Amino acid sequence: MGLRFLVVEGNTRDARQTHRETYGLMPSESYAAVLQGIAPDSVCDLAFPADEGANLPDAAGLESYDGVVLTGSHLNIYDRTPDILRQIDLMRAIYASGTPSFGSCWGLQVAAVAAEGDVRPNPSGREVGFARRLVPTQAGQGHPMLAGRPAAYDAPAIHLDMVTAPPAGCTILASNAVSFVQAAEITAGGGTFWGVQYHPEFSLGELAVILGRRTGILVGEGFCRTAEEAAAYVADLKALEAQPDRLDLAWRHGLDQEVLDPERRTREIRNFITHRVRPEKSARGRA
Structure with missing residues (x-):
């Protein structure tokens, strides 16, 4: 059962x-x-x-x-x-x-x-x-x-x-x-x-959606300098969700398989x- x-x-x-x-x-x-x-x-x-x-x-x-x-x-x-x-x-x-x-x-x-x-x-x-x-x-x-x-x-x-x-x-x-x-x-x-x-x-897609609603926090607390920068970060996470083999994005954000591989995450x-x-x-x- x-x-x-x-x-x-x-x-x-x-x-x-x-x-x-x-x-x-x-x-x-x-x-x-x-x-x-x-x-x-x-x-x-x-x-x-x-x-x-x-x-x-x-x-x-x-x-x-x-x-x-x-x-x-x-x-x-x-x-x-x-x-x-x-x-x-x-x-x-x-x-x-x-x-x-x-x-x-x-x-x-x-x-x-x-x-x-x-x-x-x-x-x-x-x-x-x-x-x-x-x-x-x-x-x-x-x-x-x-x-x-x-x-x-x-x-x-x-x-x-x-x-x-x-x-x-x-x-x-x-x-x-x-x-x-x-x-x-x-x-x-x-x-x-x-x-x-x-x-x-959290998948990277779900995390991206959550962060997309928190642009004020990302900019106001110094994680990103501008709203555009915050939007670019969210876009990168969505792209990695769609294509987890994007080595360029994984390298840019310092992410390895502990995050990118759903089984390991x-x-x-x-x-x-x-x-x-x-x-x-x-x-x-x-x-």
């Missing part, structure tokens, strides 16, 4: 609708497509805890899933608005269910706060486009989530906030010069979460399915 995933969308209704209008899919739909590309036998349900009155699974419902995946979000978790508090509460329920869970960017931040850690704006500023020179820690070098990753690698990323105080049950698995918590395992409340601060689920998600979801489904006799 196939795998059953719950994909938890971190965005509000307006934000995910904007993403669908510009990319064709909501972030949760895009993430579900990645999961189904890796595990074609899987079925994905979507949850929208940012929405007031959202129909969210209870403890028994969470236990019926083989895996839970949390997307990124435009929200800032330290604002603690009702749409954020509902997501923290849901993450605590996910821990309590014991269901294997994984998250990208916002997903890692929610998991950290739900386990009594803290998240704040990064004093080093925003990481945008790609997280560079990600290096596994000693714990990460032997951890199955990073199996197959080299001694240093890049990954799609866009975030200002970071985990500033890891919770008690956190093992940091990868770091770089921008953030010391780039990948982590968190154990809390009876469950274990794997997560990354970057976005292994999604390594952490593949490892989550291989090392956590499938074995625990079998061990727990899920139906």
Whole structure:
């Protein structure tokens, strides 16, 4: 029998609708497509805890899933608005269910706060486009989530906030010069979460669409000098998505197969399915 995933969308209704209008899919739909590309036998349900009155699974419902995946979000978790508090509460329920869970960017931040850690704006500023020179820690070098990753690698990323105080049950698995918590395992409340601060689920095309909506940030924060320069960067990413063998563009932007090869770019998600979801489904006799 196939795998059953719950994909938890971190965005509000307006934000995910904007993403669908510009990319064709909501972030949760895009993430579900990645999961189904890796595990074609899987079925994905979507949850929208940012929405007031959202129909969210209870403890028994969470236990019926083989895996839970949390997307990124435009929200800032330290604002603690009702749409954020509902997501923290849901993450605590996910821990309590014991269901294997994984998250990208916002997903890692929610998991950290739900386990009594803290998240704040990064004093080093925003990481945008790609997280560079990600290096596994000693714990990460032997951890199955990073199996197959080299001694240093890049990954799609866009975030200002970071985990500033890891919770008690956190093992940091990868770091770089921008953030010391780039990948982590968190154990809390009876469950274990794997997560990354970057976005292994993003194709270059999806990343290009997101950056195309953030010209003001790219120029205002000094990543690009002009709007035209930002547009050229976005165009290069779209061209690489269409032609990943464009050596000229890969060289210009310092990208290698860890980013350009979809199988290698999604390594952490593949490892989550291989090392956590499938074995625990079998061990727990899920139906």
